[in-house]
Amino acid sequence: MALHQAGLRLTGSVEMDGKMHRVPVEGDRKGQKSGTYVGHLDGWPAGYIRNHKTGTEIRWKADRLVWQMAPAERARFAAEAARKSAARARERQDIQERAAKMAHRLWAAAAPATSHPYLAAKGVRAHGLRQDQRGRLLVPVQGADGRLWGVQRVDVDGSKLFLKGARTEGGHALIGGRPRPGAPLLVAEGYATGATLYEATGLSVVVAFNAGNLATVAKAYRSADPSRPIIIAGDNDHHLPRKAVPLPNVGKEKAEAAAAAVGGTAALPSFPPGDRGSDWNDLARRQGHQPIVAAVRGALDQIQKVAADRVELAAAASSRKAQEVRPRGPRM
Template sequence: MHIKQPANKRGPAAFGLKKVSAGQPALASIHVEIQRIAGAALPAADNLLADWLPDGTRKGKEYWPTNPVRGDRKPGSFSINLHTGKWNDFASDDKGGDLVSLLAYLRGCSQIEAARILAGQLGLHFGGDHKRDLVDEEVARQRMARRREQLQQQDDEEARAKWEQASGRARRDWALAGKADPNHPYLASKRIKPHHLRQRGGELLAPIFWRGELVSLQRIKADGGKLFLRGGRFKGCYCLFGYIEPGVELFIVEGIATAATLHELTGKPVAAAMSAGNLLPAGLELKRRYPDVVLIVGGDDDRAKEVGKPNAGKLAAIHAASMLNCGYVLPAWPADAPLHLSDFNDLAVWLGGRK
């Protein structure tokens, strides 16, 4: 298994703040104007995003559309926070901190031009188009900043309450569950052992941990369908196979079956981050908790999706490895491996079927 080191990190294109020469408005002044327009846009975020990205869906405080810039066909990697304006596409690593940068990204223009367009949509003046009362503007800016902080605190409090409720359900269900049947249809189809998974009725239960405590569960049905506990903590959490030791390689992968497969093949500890988007947050948490481990990202290789859109699993693994300053591995596909196979478990099952 060859471990690759990530290339030097390249961030997304900077959407438009250019250096100014003598005689042009000061960059700091333009930056203040852009921030003013970005802050004024937040109360209208729902309407603005419905106009810019009409195929999106609101989920809590976030808006999830497809990404027209990269020809995205299905929502899932591109999200915008309606309270702060921050946006991110983990599949392409494009991201920004406000709605002005988002509009610049969508229109392919500078942030200055995007701010001017957005000001027009909001019925506001921009730049030198008006004489501003700087005192009133600063008061308004501070008021909007306080409002954003209040909304964020409210969101955090609501999330913590849901996390606490979900962790209570997780501990109860985990205590009531018994050992997993080695012949459970999901385990049989994936050709993996039960390990520490438990079973309640026809469902397998995979424990999800945060800083050593059980905080949620993933329920796995006989047909492979998966559900998380509603409201459960997720970001930075993981399901661990094996035992972590200082100086020993620790793999971090997406799913349960992949984690079990790599653990069985290598004997090394493997953490399932439960999604491509959680590889980096879970990796950061593992590095914080176990600073002496040798972290390696094991990525899914979504080869069948490379036609027409990015290989999301591979890109997420490379990005996570770059940010974590560690190596990464991908499945080593034989020339005749079907394209729909994407992870280490797919490869192991396919190879096992050839024997």
């Protein structure tokens, strides 16, 4: 039920073996597998579900144990569960390290990208991307320290696939170079959206790859620079709540949550009800860069106003406190 709620579409039974499984999600093309899940039966049955298309994440836990255990048996089961959990963590780290080495090899063997059908279709340029011998674009997936974790491969038909086993949570691509201290930063979902924002504004853009990763990436950059203005330039999945069975506007909700988590602001593109557009690249291809420039300028003005209001409130509070502690003269 939880898998179905997240949009994952399994053809067989759920495998509760502690391993990561990739499966199709609603809206996937044939052969695509944009969903992942992990299920555990050791200890209290639990699992993790992620829809990479919508950014939906569910950390599932059974509402009760499958069977009742005596205290000694429960202790043994808990110890075994902890052992298995540690083994899975080590295995996951080993897999991610091997994937990172493979990413370095793929990146080194690829040539700088200049033109590509996907870039032409989106109307954006290749900002440091590479292209492999099969014609696929390579988008780097890196950590906040710049270390390459993996790559996202974009085929000529626009289909996207992360390098198997590579770490993706917190991973991102940086367009426009690392911003100087205090300079504004935009955080977006996909590469084409990020490239559009950079080409429209000239501001550095971080590509988080999906809505569920926006907050993690934004927090890393907030930690590195507490004074930096951060704008979460999210997608606007306005068509989802209008479905026969309404779904949440994932892009809007995740962008606003990420902005709140880092003291930034969310900026979303606007579309008429019948328009299937959802991101800033869609808006640019319809109306050009001017609406993007105006939206980013408005978001920066909002951040500056909030900061000014905080300074004013702090000054007023300090003044009131000074008046309260000021010694009074003798009464006449």
